[in-house]
Amino acid sequence: MTQTRKAWFALFLTAAFCLFSPPTRAGEAIAPCEAFQRILFLASDDTRLHQEVFQGLRSRLPQDIPLVYTALGGPDAAPWVQSTDCPCCLVVTSGTRALQHAAERVSRARVLSITIPREAYDRIMAQVPDPQRYAAVYMDIPLEQRIALTRRHLAGMERFAIVQSAQGPFAAQGADDPAEVVRLVSHGEADLVDTFTRAARQADAILTLPDRHIYNPRTIVSIMMTTYRQGTPLIGHSEALLRAGALLSIHAPPQRLGTEAAHLIRHPPADWGGTRQHTQEQVVAVNEQVARALRIHVERP
Amino acid sequence: MALARMIQPLYPRGTTALAGLLLAGACLHPAMAQEDWPTEQDYFMDLPVALTATRLQQPLQEAPASVTVIDREWLEQSEARNLADILRQVPGFIVGRENGNRPIVTYHALAEQFVRQVQVLVDGRSIYNPTSGGVQWLSLALPPQEIERIEVIRGPNAAAYGSNSFLAIINIITRHPGETRGEQVVTRLGSNGIRDLYLRHGGTTQQSAYRLSVYHREDEGFTGNHDPRDNTALRGRFDWDLASGVTLTTQLGLTYLDNGFGSATTPEYPEGGFTQDSGHLHLTLQDNRNPDALLKVQYYLNFLNLHDGYALDPCCPVERDVHSRRHDLEVESHLQLRDGLRMVWGGGARLDASRSQAYLGHDRWVRDHVYRLFANLEWSPDRRWLVHLGGMYESNELSGSDLMPRLALVYMPDAQHSLRLVASRALRSPSQVEKRFNERLAPPPMSGVDLEPEEIQSFELGYHGQWLGGRLVSDVKLFRDRFSDLIQIPYDAAYYRIGTDGYFRNAGDMDLSGVEGALDYRPWADLRLRGGLSLLDANPQDPEARRQADSVPGHILHLGMRYHLPGPWRLSAEYYHYGNIRWVDDSRGPATDAGDGFLDLHLRRRLGPETHLALSLTDVLASGYDTRTPASLPPANRRGTEGYVSLSMEF
Numbered sequence: 045m046t047q048t049r050k051a052w053f054a055l056f057l058t059a060a061f062c063l064f065s066p067p068t069r070a071g072e073a074i075a076p077c078e079a080f081q082r083i084l085f086l087a088s089d090d091t092r093l094h095q096e097v098f099q100g101l102r103s104r105l106p107q108d109i110p111l112v113y114t115a116l117g118g119p120d121a122a123p124w125v126q127s128t129d130c131p132c133c134l135v136v137t138s139g140t141r142a143l144q145h146a147a148e149r150v151s152r153a154r155v156l157s158i159t160i161p162r163e164a165y166d167r168i169m170a171q172v173p174d175p176q177r178y179a180a181v182y183m184d185i186p187l188e189q190r191i192a193l194t195r196r197h198l199a200g201m202e203r204f205a206i207v208q209s210a211q212g213p214f215a216a217q218g219a220d221d222p223a224e225v226v227r228l229v230s231h232g233e234a235d236l237v238d239t240f241t242r243a244a245r246q247a248d249a250i251l252t253l254p255d256r257h258i259y260n261p262r263t264i265v266s267i268m269m270t271t272y273r274q275g276t277p278l279i280g281h282s283e284a285l286l287r288a289g290a291l292l293s294i295h296a297p298p299q300r301l302g303t304e305a306a307h308l309i310r311h312p313p314a315d316w317g318g319t320r321q322h323t324q325e326q327v328v329a330v331n332e333q334v335a336r337a338l339r340i341h342v343e344r345p
Numbered sequence: 346m347a348l349a350r351m352i353q354p355l356y357p358r359g360t361t362a363l364a365g366l367l368l369a370g371a372c373l374h375p376a377m378a379q380e381d382w383p384t385e386q387d388y389f390m391d392l393p394v395a396l397t398a399t400r401l402q403q404p405l406q407e408a409p410a411s412v413t414v415i416d417r418e419w420l421e422q423s424e425a426r427n428l429a430d431i432l433r434q435v436p437g438f439i440v441g442r443e444n445g446n447r448p449i450v451t452y453h454a455l456a457e458q459f460v461r462q463v464q465v466l467v468d469g470r471s472i473y474n475p476t477s478g479g480v481q482w483l484s485l486a487l488p489p490q491e492i493e494r495i496e497v498i499r500g501p502n503a504a505a506y507g508s509n510s511f512l513a514i515i516n517i518i519t520r521h522p523g524e525t526r527g528e529q530v531v532t533r534l535g536s537n538g539i540r541d542l543y544l545r546h547g548g549t550t551q552q553s554a555y556r557l558s559v560y561h562r563e564d565e566g567f568t569g570n571h572d573p574r575d576n577t578a579l580r581g582r583f584d585w586d587l588a589s590g591v592t593l594t595t596q597l598g599l600t601y602l603d604n605g606f607g608s609a610t611t612p613e614y615p616e617g618g619f620t621q622d623s624g625h626l627h628l629t630l631q632d633n634r635n636p637d638a639l640l641k642v643q644y645y646l647n648f649l650n651l652h653d654g655y656a657l658d659p660c661c662p663v664e665r666d667v668h669s670r671r672h673d674l675e676v677e678s679h680l681q682l683r684d685g686l687r688m689v690w691g692g693g694a695r696l697d698a699s700r701s702q703a704y705l706g707h708d709r710w711v712r713d714h715v716y717r718l719f720a721n722l723e724w725s726p727d728r729r730w731l732v733h734l735g736g737m738y739e740s741n742e743l744s745g746s747d748l749m750p751r752l753a754l755v756y757m758p759d760a761q762h763s764l765r766l767v768a769s770r771a772l773r774s775p776s777q778v779e780k781r782f783n784e785r786l787a788p789p790p791m792s793g794v795d796l797e798p799e800e801i802q803s804f805e806l807g808y809h810g811q812w813l814g815g816r817l818v819s820d821v822k823l824f825r826d827r828f829s830d831l832i833q834i835p836y837d838a839a840y841y842r843i844g845t846d847g848y849f850r851n852a853g854d855m856d857l858s859g860v861e862g863a864l865d866y867r868p869w870a871d872l873r874l875r876g877g878l879s880l881l882d883a884n885p886q887d888p889e890a891r892r893q894a895d896s897v898p899g900h901i902l903h904l905g906m907r908y909h910l911p912g913p914w915r916l917s918a919e920y921y922h923y924g925n926i927r928w929v930d931d932s933r934g935p936a937t938d939a940g941d942g943f944l945d946l947h948l949r950r951r952l953g954p955e956t957h958l959a960l961s962l963t964d965v966l967a968s969g970y971d972t973r974t975p976a977s978l979p980p981a982n983r984r985g986t987e988g989y990v991s992l993s994m995e996f
Contacts, residue, residue: 088385093385093389138385139384139385140384140385141384159385160384160385161382161383161384161385161387161388163382163383164382164383164384167382183385183388184383184388211381212381213381213382213383234954234955235954253383254383254387254388255383255387256383256386256387256390259387259390259392260390260392261390261391261392261393261549261551261552261586262523262526262549264392264393264395264523265393265395265521265523265524265554266523266524267395268395268396269395269396269417269493269520269521269524272395272396272401273416273417273418281388282387282388282389282390283389284389284390284391284392284589285392287392287394287589287590287633287634287636288392288393288394288395288396289394289395289396295388298389331396331636332636332637332681333396333397333398333401333636334396334401336401336403336404337396337401337402337403337404338404339404339406339407339760341728
């Protein structure tokens with residue numbers, strides 16, 4: 045109860061401070077800050093995913109740094125966002141919707157976006173007038189890195205296939221792909237099995253993309269069974285794909301996304317607004333059952 | 346509430362799985378569903394586990410047994426109406442047909458209409474009939490469309506599957522309903538009254554997948570016999586993702602059949618018929634959260650009510666009704682103890698119940714319990730060696746307690762080739778009828794004789810190899826099986842009413858040895874060839890086993906082909922032949938063979954993405970008789986070429 049009162053008092057002070065601070069306009073350099081006066085963790089949803097990210101963040105920040113958790117949809121989200129919108133404050137957005145919300149409602153505080161893929165971040169930032177307040181650690185791992193990691197663990201992987209939907213977010217991509225990557229397009233669930241069969245025949249492994257038109261609970265069984273029958277492994281982008289039957293997953297666990305953000309907060313770069321980086325927290329997990337069934341030896345360098 | 350969290354730790358570690366589950370629900374959020382670019386939900390979306398440890402196939406190079414796999418690719422092109430016909434493509438399998446549209450399926454030996462030494466499992470559910478023993482083939486109305494693959498272990502493996510896994514084990518793995526979404530209709534029309542219909546509806550929700558199907562088959566049976574078949578089955582399967590990695594699978598089935606039986610030309614088999622209703626409920630809970638520690642709990646109930654009767658004399662009809670129930674509960678754990686060391690262990694309890702005035706002598710239920718503990722260890726000291734050690738300890742009210750062990754050594758000089766040495770012991774416990782029949786019919790002192798289980802000791806030296814970049818797969822084995830305490834069934838007295846000295850007894854030892862080879866060859870992408878040859882030699886160790894030794898053919902041969910012709914056409918052909926067999930239940934009859942062999946041809950044309958039409962001709966080389974001749978005690982089965990047209994459409 046006492047803690048709650050303290051929190052509300054801090055909220056009042058921060059709100060008063062922010063009320064009298066001038067807003068930052070586009071093109072204007074952001075004020076230097078020795079340390080963040082207040083940090084708000086704004087989650088897209090109050091789910092355990094974001095709670096885990098927050099837990100990772102909290103665990104690596106000194107306890108004296110004021111850090112508040114809130115989630116969109118919660119009754120206290122709006123006042124907290126408003127009260128943290130001050131020049132030396134920081135809003136850590138976790139998730140796509142949280143960044144969208146911050147882009148619309150936060151005008152003075154700096155924003156650090158985590159738990160967000162680069163594609164989503166770029167789309168939102170395209171509409172933001174003052175990007176110098178924004179920094180990001182993307183949760184996705186670039187294709188080239190995934191291929192390199194796969195090759196470190198699986199010998200003899202030369203050709204990779206990617207299956208993407210015709211209407212999905214990756215439809216325009218592929219021009220910059222490495223030469224060993226071939227992309228196949230699925231035009232709907234009706235041709236999914238055929239597309240994966242062709243992909244499996246053309247490649248040593250199939251790299252998955254976060255394309256929900258392709259990979260979702262409805263289709264995943266068909267995809268896994270098709271590629272398994274062809275003896276071609278799937279290299280997943282998430283732990284769920286690994287459990288579903290992918291041979292490897294190369295992903296960043298939520299808690300480690302939080303710890304990575306904590307490092308950035310403790311050691312803020314001079315060029316805050318220029319900080320856009322992919323996560324360095326890359327975990328390669330192996331489904332031993334699948335490796336055994338496909339008789340694939342996984343190296344552990 | 347959110348404020349309180351700023352100073353309190355939230356949740357313990359390892360909650361990613363649940364987060365995924367919650368996110369899966371969040372994916373239904375309309376706002377998010379409309380976003381066309383990837384969000385964090387695409388990285389943490391929960392997904393059903395498709396490839397579980399039980400669904401994955403053990404690599405054949407590492408298998409501690411001779412294993413034949415009829416895979417989905419082969420099944421997909423099958424136009425077979427009966428599962429038994431598909432099993433002709435398994436090396437060493439004897440497949441025949443008996444009056445009443447009943448298949449006879451055995452491996453190498455003990456060929457008769459009541460084969461009791463083969464185990465069949467459907468997703469881990471045994472369809473063994475506890476009352477009279479043997480497989481309930483008639484209840485198994487499972488079309489190829491619903492089967493993922495059939496794994497056949499050629500040889501005993503009671504260490505893993507328990508008693509009655511004696512000659513061979515047929516593991517049928519059905520397709521995940523997530524793979525059979527939408528509707529499918531298959532209709533079949535042909536000669537000899539062939540009228541089949543298969544209807545399927547499948548779908549998915551965010552956390553479940555389901556399939557419902559109806560399968561109806563009709564035909565007139567053998568020409569000249571009165572054995573038409575009218576068989577309808579309803580099946581359902583529901584897979585629920587209770588939590589991330591935790592799945593509950595519910596399978597339900599009901600089958601009703603109305604078959605004719607008998608022949609006008611065989612007085613001992615007057616024309617009649619029987620009906621049978623049977624069903625099952627199968628629940629499987631699998632915890633796949635930790636890939637290194639799978640836990641599986643399953644329960645199933647099988648039931649069967651057979652209404653059978655005949656009348657040699659119109660005044661005195663003989664009723665042979667049988668009611669059977671099986672409840673089975675089993676827990677199984679798969680553990681990866683450390684690198685190179687895996688274990689599967691578990692236990693189970695089973696209740697078998699039967700009621701039959703005709704076979705048990707009273708109209709009360711008899712119940713027998715079976716309890717079992719099993720463990721199988723696989724140790725790989727290095728990448729070239731695998732040691733399998735396992736055993737099943739079974740306490741069986743019918744045959745006492747016993748241990749059924751197995752030891753196998755696999756040597757893999759490289760990734761393509763392996764040698765295996767396998768030694769195992771298995772039992773076939775007497776059925777409930779066998780155990781109690783003597784009490785009712787046998788004259789003293791045999792009425793007091795207790796039946797012991799049949800025993801097999803098996804030794805096998807095998808080679809498995811892949812050639813031509815995996816396009817040619819070969820498997821060869823030399824084997825020697827020692828059968829002992831074979832249960833002699835008094836067919837003459839009890840079944841054909843010849844003589845009166847009918848009682849069940851353990852008598853006869855037999856050695857069976859031979860060589861068996863199998864090939865699976867893909868010369869090019871459009872052609873696949875399969876073949877197998879078994880050369881067998883049976884030696885009875887005493888005169889009592891002469892009958893069983895005579896049931897072993899000198900050879901069994903099968904050949905199969907799947908060919909994608911240019912354009913929308915596909916051709917498949919299957920040939921099958923076996924040497925002379927004197928059927929155990931017809932020892933006074935002549936030995937029969939497969940004549941010129943059984944040849945089935947199927948020509949399929951693709952009409953659309955999910956539509957095809959097929960023309961099938963079965964038993965193209967038909968001449969003579971199948972299994973029984975006019976000199977046999979049971980009615981003769983005259984072979985005939987049949988043709989049918991199948992249309993399959995998926996929506």
